[in-house]
Amino acid sequence: MKMNHVEGRKRGDVVLYALSTCVWCSKTKRLLDSLGVDYFYVDVDLLDGESRKEALREMDRWNPRRSFPTIVINNRVVVGFKEEEIKKALGL
Known part of the structure; x- marks a missing residue:
C-alpha cells in the first residue's frame, strides 16, 4: 500500500x-499541516484491490469499527477529529 507523505517536524x-x-x-489533514507535523496518510476510498485490503487490515489493528478519520500517533489511536487529543498525542 502506497501512503502519501507530508514533510514536517518529526513528532x-x-x-x-x-x-x-x-x-x-x-480537517484533520489541515490541523496536521498547520502544526507543521511530518505524517503519512492514505485515502482508503481511493485504493482498490490488494492495496485497499492491506489498508483495511492495517486499520483494523487500530480501529476495528473502521470509522474515519483514524490517526495513529506513536502507537496511540485517536478516532475522529479531536483536536486537543491529537495535539496531546503529538506532545504539543
Whole structure:
C-alpha cells in the first residue's frame, strides 16, 4: 500500500487513515499541516484491490469499527477529529 507523505517536524510516527470525501478527515489533514507535523496518510476510498485490503487490515489493528478519520500517533489511536487529543498525542 502506497501512503502519501507530508514533510514536517518529526513528532514520531504519525499515520492517518482517511476518506477523500470525509469533512473530518480533511480537517484533520489541515490541523496536521498547520502544526507543521511530518505524517503519512492514505485515502482508503481511493485504493482498490490488494492495496485497499492491506489498508483495511492495517486499520483494523487500530480501529476495528473502521470509522474515519483514524490517526495513529506513536502507537496511540485517536478516532475522529479531536483536536486537543491529537495535539496531546503529538506532545504539543
